[in-house]
Structure formats: structure tokens, C-alpha cells
Amino acid sequence: MNVLITGHSSGIGAGLTKVLLAAGNHVLGLSKSRGAETHPNLYQENVDLQNESEVSSALSRLVYEKLKKPDLIFLNAGVLGPIASLQDTKSEELQYVMQINVWANKVILDWFLNHKLSPAQIITISSGAAIRGNFGWSSYALSKSTLNMLTQLYAHEFKNSHLLALAPGYVDTKMQSVLRTKSSSKFPSLKSLHQAHGTAHMPSPETIAYKIINNLAEFKKLKSGSYFDLRTTKSSG
Numbered sequence: 001m002n003v004l005i006t007g008h009s010s011g012i013g014a015g016l017t018k019v020l021l022a023a024g025n026h027v028l029g030l031s032k033s034r035g036a037e038t039h040p041n042l043y044q045e046n047v048d049l050q051n052e053s054e055v056s057s058a059l060s061r062l063v064y065e066k067l068k069k070p071d072l073i074f075l076n077a078g079v080l081g082p083i084a085s086l087q088d089t090k091s092e093e094l095q096y097v098m099q100i101n102v103w104a105n106k107v108i109l110d111w112f113l114n115h116k117l118s119p120a121q122i123i124t125i126s127s128g129a130a131i132r133g134n135f136g137w138s139s140y141a142l143s144k145s146t147l148n149m150l151t152q153l154y155a156h157e158f159k160n161s162h163l164l165a166l167a168p169g170y171v172d173t174k175m176q177s178v179l180r181t182k183s184s185s186k187f188p189s190l191k192s193l194h195q196a197h198g199t200a201h202m203p204s205p206e207t208i209a210y211k212i213i214n215n216l217a218e219f220k221k222l223k224s225g226s227y228f229d230l231r232t233t234k235s236s237g
Ligand SMILES: NC(=O)c1ccc[n+]([C@@H]2O[C@H](COP(=O)([O-])OP(=O)(O)OC[C@H]3O[C@@H](n4cnc5c(N)ncnc54)[C@H](OP(=O)(O)O)[C@@H]3O)[C@@H](O)[C@H]2O)c1
Pocket: 006, 007, 008, 009, 010, 011, 012, 013, 030, 031, 032, 033, 034, 047, 048, 049, 050, 076, 077, 078, 079, 100, 125, 126, 127, 128, 167, 168, 169, 170, 171, 172, 173, 174, 175, 176
């Protein structure tokens, strides 16, 4: 299988890359920086997802020069943005988070539609923050709830692909280490994720990658465009 992964350089994306390569797949990775992984079946492009024309050129190089048409796409790259009240969140901070977490995915999905390519499965990496509306998750929560709707809307346009917005649950990544620097007395919802660190409630990126990959067929039974929380799956993968 050929798999396109955005944000393959670290965290969940790096976990997916490692596990997929080990299983004999080809991975097309799109991140700002180079990942640590080196493998003959890993093709990397390093672009800033803010730059829409660079994203399109990188996709053309990955798909046409490397001749790897993806069967599966993970739109995983994401940023946290400030943990702050909405009032204290500047519009440019909101716009940056929306650009990376939402609009960059539109650029990628439009590229596939424009090139008449229909990967069998497209998974956008969402978050429980998309639906919880907890104090302080401002730009991140807005971006992930918009990502859920983006996924639902594109399900109408990708007639031959299955789309899913997948919340992975807590995963021990750089994003979580940033969240541990934020005050849970000011933002009470952070308490549970601070407590989860170092326990089975916050698995490693590789553990989550296995769980995602082992459930790919199950995901396809859901309505295309749905939102699904991986923590509700019975299979630990
Ligand atoms: N960790 C969790 O508990 C958790 C929970 C729910 C959802 N998620 C979601 O899971 C996804 C992955 O997050 P993570 O926890 O693995 O975080 P991470 O370790 O910080 O990884 C984020 C990835 O996104 C890439 N990225 C960010 N900004 C970029 C940009 N402007 N251009 C290109 N690439 C960019 C990063 O590449 P560079 O390092 O090269 O910038 C990196 O590969 C995100 O969508 C996040 O919202 C995570």
C-alpha cells in the first residue's frame, strides 16, 4: 500500500510512518522538517503547510515523480496554538491554527480531486477537543470542529473514497509535552491529561499507530465523513 502522511516527522505521524514501513508499505511523508526515519520506501518532502503552492508542487513530486499514488491518506499534521481564553487569542493566532489544521488539508484534498485521484481511504486526525468545548482550547477546538465538518463535506465530493475524522485520544507526543507546561488550575480540563502522562491512558505514538492500522477495515464500516473517537473502539489493535 502507498500511504501519504502529513506531519510524518514527529509524534503520531512518525509512529504511523515507522509501523507502516515495517509492514512493507511505501510512505510519502509531508512535514516541515525531515523525520528521523530513513528507509528506502520512505519518500519525504519538507514543506511548510502554510505555503499552498509549495504543498501542491510537493504532492506532484511525491505522486508523479515517485510514481506512488496513495491508497491511504492521513491528514495528521497539526498545531496546538495558544491555550488561552478566546478573548486573549489574537486573530492572527486563530488564523495560523486554522491554516495548518484545516485549510492546508483543503489544499491537499482539492489537489487529489483536481487530479482525478481517489485514494481508497482518507483519515483526518481530529481530536476530542472538536466536540468538548472546554475553556482555553480556543483556536485548537475551533480548528478541529471545522476539520470534522470539512471531512463530512468532502465525503460528498470523494465518491470513491472513504473519509473519517479520527480522534486518537491522548498520545505521548511533543504536543502533549507543551500541554504539560500549561496550568491546570487556570484550565481545569488539562488536569486529566497531566495525570494521564506516564500511564496506559497516554500511549506512545507507535502503540496508537498499531491501533489505527489494525482498525482500518473497521473504520470503513462507518458512514463516510463521520467523526470517530479511537478510545471507543473495543479492539486494542
Ligand atoms: N498528541 C495527542 O494527544 C493528540 C490528541 C488528539 C489529536 N492529536 C492530533 O494529532 C496530530 C499529530 O499531533 P502530534 O501529537 O503527533 O504532534 P507533534 O508531535 O507536534 O507532530 C505534529 C506534526 O505536524 C507537523 N506540522 C506542524 N506544523 C506544520 C507546518 N506548518 N508545516 C508542515 N508540517 C507541520 C510537524 O512537522 P514539523 O515537526 O516538521 O513542524 C509534525 O510532524 C495533530 O493533528 C494533533 O492535533 C494529538
